[in-house]
Amino acid sequence: MPRATNGPASRHRRNSRLKLARGFKGARSKLFRTATEAVDRAQAMAYVHRKHKKRDFRRLWTVRINAACRMDGISYSRFIDGLNKCEIKLNRKMLSEIAIHDPAGFTKVVETAKAKVC
Structure with a gap:
């Protein structure tokens, strides 16, 4: 009986990992071990940065609202x-979209808020 190897599965595993590393520079897209390390790090950073994106957008909106409020x-x-x-x-x-696209409407919202604060 001929010796059975796990060749097709191993090749598929390697090729799928190298496919994920397409676009990386040099050995990171060619060599399996280097590509694996690069892909693992890229996927970890992608997960982290999806969380950071929410944080960054909230900061952006806050800055825009603050600038519009200070004008009022x-x-x-x-x-x-x-x-x-x-x-x-x-x-x-x-609020930030209103401040950008409808300054008059934002001013009305600010006036309403001012009435309750002062």
């Missing part, structure tokens, strides 16, 4: 406090 003569923290007291339920993403 109120600080960001007082504005958010006023919104909470008025029970206006707008998230930061929508």
Whole structure:
């Protein structure tokens, strides 16, 4: 009886890992061990950075809202406090979009928040 190896499965495993490493420079896309290390790190960083993206966008929205609030003569923290007291339920993403695309509407929201804070 001929000796049976796990050749097809091993080749598939190696090729699929090398396929994930396409686009990497040099040995990282050619050699199996190096490619495996590079792919493992890339996947770990992709997981971490998906979490960071949420954090980064929230910071961006906060900065935009703060800039728009300062133009209307109120600080960001007082504005958010006023919104909470008025029970206006707008998230930061929508507030930043309103501030960019509808400054007059944002000013009305700010005035409403100012009335509750001061």
